[in-house]
Amino acid sequence: MAATQVNPTRMELTRLKKKLVTAIKGHRLLKDKRDELMREFLELVRENMELRKRVEAGIRSANTNFVVARAGMPEEVLHAALMAPKQEVTLAEDVKNVMSVDIPVYKYSTRTPDPNDIYSYGFAFTSSDLDGAVKSLADILPEMLRLAEVEKSCQLMASEIEKTRRRVNALEHVIIPDTQAGIKYITMKLDENERSTQIRLMKVKDMMLEEAHRYSEKQNH
């Protein structure tokens, strides 16, 4: 299946043989990479699903709490209460390398260490439902951050796995068979050339002997 034109020369043969060795080595390495990535990915994506379900349930219930809180107090008071947040979250991003894929690692820190600083308002004019709502949201924040980390990693790994899989397949089904076919073609062609040279030499030898000794004429006498 040598689709491309190859020169049947020894130099080309050596080149193709080297290429085949590299391709086979590369194929083996990429396959290992794909398998390891896949293992890590499957582990991570399971965690991703778990976390997502938990976070979604958490946010949903927090939202319900907020709706209840909102119903119990005037809107302006609610806006005023949440206008100036006391707390601030900063994120330290780090990068971890898993099988040549860079995935993020987040570390978050709050401006003040006091967990009660999420209440940015005095308790006098707001309903207690609001406290509960804010608390329920604060409780799922760590899981939300972990979700961000895991989900982003999953996305990055998925695209890397896809790329690696394509490469493995291209090597396995195109590059390696093509190179093998090329090598076979050149070997055959070279063998054929050698045989025809040999036959030509034998023929020439016959002709020269004929010329020197004139066998056919002697036979006729």
Add this chain to the structure above:
Amino acid sequence: MSKIAVMGDYDSIYGFATLGLDTFPVDEKEEGTQLLHRLAGSGYGIIYMTEKLGEMLAGAREEYMGRISPAIILIPGVSGNTGEGISRVKGSVEQAVGSDILFGEEM
């Protein structure tokens, strides 16, 4: 040091402000796209987005898929869950494996 942003309709996200996350109320496609690009360019490491808005900005989100930062994470809004977040997880399994072999039977 980077920050965390929350995008979506006001009702769904105002609670996050108390935790110290930066909230950006938006519920329009044009405005959201611009805001997303602006936030991504100004050092936000994680951007949470309501699923409803996320569906509107699918095209703009695509751009940041291959990049390590920012991570755009969908969360349910106050009006409910569209299932986009879950289907994104399934989508990445599909992309990696070829078909969804893990969560296919669920939902």
